[in-house]
Amino acid sequence: MSIAIPTSTTIAPLQDSPQSDTHKTRLWMPEQVLVTPAALAEPWGQQILERVRSLNLPIQELPRNRLTGLRGESDRETYDISKRTLAIVTSAPSSLKLSPIPPSADWQFHIAEGCPAHCQYCYLAGSLQGPPVIRVFANLPQILENLANYEQAGKPTSYEVSCYTDPLGIEHLTGSLAECIRYFGTREDGYLRWVSKFDNVEPLLGLPHQGHTRCRMSVNAAPVSRRFEGGTASVSARLQALRRLALPVECGGGDYPVGLVIAPIMPMEDWEEHYTTLLDDISAALDFDCDLTVELISHRFTPGSKEVLNTWYPNSKLDMDESTRSVKRNKFGGTKYVYDADTMKQLRRFFEQEIARRFPTAQILYWT
Numbered sequence: 017m018s019i020a021i022p023t024s025t026t027i028a029p030l031q032d033s034p035q036s037d038t039h040k041t042r043l044w045m046p047e048q049v050l051v052t053p054a055a056l057a058e059p060w061g062q063q064i065l066e067r068v069r070s071l072n073l074p075i076q077e078l079p080r081n082r083l084t085g086l087r088g089e090s091d092r093e094t095y096d097i098s099k100r101t102l103a104i105v106t107s108a109p110s111s112l113k114l115s116p117i118p119p120s121a122d123w124q125f126h127i128a129e130g131c132p133a134h135c136q137y138c139y140l141a142g143s144l145q146g147p148p149v150i151r152v153f154a155n156l157p158q159i160l161e162n163l164a165n166y167e168q169a170g171k172p173t174s175y176e177v178s179c180y181t182d183p184l185g186i187e188h189l190t191g192s193l194a195e196c197i198r199y200f201g202t203r204e205d206g207y208l209r210w211v212s213k214f215d216n217v218e219p220l221l222g223l224p225h226q227g228h229t230r231c232r233m234s235v236n237a238a239p240v241s242r243r244f245e246g247g248t249a250s251v252s253a254r255l256q257a258l259r260r261l262a263l264p265v266e267c268g269g270g271d272y273p274v275g276l277v278i279a280p281i282m283p284m285e286d287w288e289e290h291y292t293t294l295l296d297d298i299s300a301a302l303d304f305d306c307d308l309t310v311e312l313i314s315h316r317f318t319p320g321s322k323e324v325l326n327t328w329y330p331n332s333k334l335d336m337d338e339s340t341r342s343v344k345r346n347k348f349g350g351t352k353y354v355y356d357a358d359t360m361k362q363l364r365r366f367f368e369q370e371i372a373r374r375f376p377t378a379q380i381l382y383w384t
């Protein structure tokens with residue numbers, strides 16, 4: 017693909033391509049909103065509550081700072097109740113001690129935990145404990161203020177905010193992602209990274225980000241996204257959203273650095289053909305010069321995530337057969353099941369070649 021220089025006259029207006037399956041993605045609306053006393057006492061909690069009230073969502077003020085009433089008769093019922101519940105809470109004091117998150121960023125921090133989508137391979141399974149309720153944090157100013165402690169003057173420091181949630185999927189209810197972007201726009205050396213499978217980027221356009229936020233979309237080939245990614249925006253809609261974020265302001269865009277996270281990569285039948293189609297769609301959506309990075313993540317699972325996913329999605333056709341995988345152990349003794357070395361090599365070569373050919377200036381950050 018040749019990349020054209022962006023001028024307002026060379027960039028096509030924002031339209032869906034004829035073959036696109038873009039449809040207006042419905043915003044997630046919880047069936048119940050729980051709010052704790054501690055969250056009520058926070059001005060940012062009040063701001064979230066105001067948004068929720070304006071949407072006429074049923075609100076329940078809890079007597080204590082504990083979430084209750086989420087357990088159903090079965091794991092699946094608990095899952096259903098939780099995934100329809102928004103809880104406005106304050107984050108645990110321990111969350112102010114940040115953890116590194118290689119290879120994605122220097123540090124991770126959290127503005128929420130839980131996600132309204134229903135991906136059958138969900139990365140949160142096994143990482144978050146308890147019912148998968150969507151908790152949003154009311155003490156955001158404190159969370160942001162704490163980040164400066166991890167910044168070293170003169171050394172760019174990156175922060176990932178989407179390890180435990182899809183921040184765009186709940187942005188209409190929280191406004192927290194926009195607040196993070198505004199905060200990082202004021203930092204000398206701090207850089208924000210977020211990733212999503214949703215497409216409601218309108219509220220993020222026009223924010224004073226100063227190039228300190230990289231917006232990424234997680235995308236996949238049609239057999240994976242259609243079969244396994246319930247409750248998300250279509251891949252076409254995500255790509256149009258990414259285009260919007262990357263376009264210059266004078267073309268109606270957000271002028272953000274952007275990124276693609278192609279994940280989880282699976283060698284399904286005819287995988288080269290399906291991933292070629294995906295890369296063609298990406299080329300069509302990003303047909304102008306932009307600051308683009310790519311992250312490539314092959315499918316993997318752990319014994320813990322498999323167990324949780326089997327209770328959440330008992331009828332899933334997702335391949336989690338240990339006997340066909342290689343075992344990868346980490347330094348803490350944890351086990352991961354990944355594809356065998358030959359398959360990994362083939363997949364990696366395909367993506368690295370195809371991406372270099374189509375996006376010669378894009379940086380591939382890692383393959384895993």
Ligand code: SF4
Nearest residue numbers: 131133134135138139
């Ligand atoms: Fe899990 Fe991400 Fe899918 Fe949300 S969008 S369900 S966090 S994999």
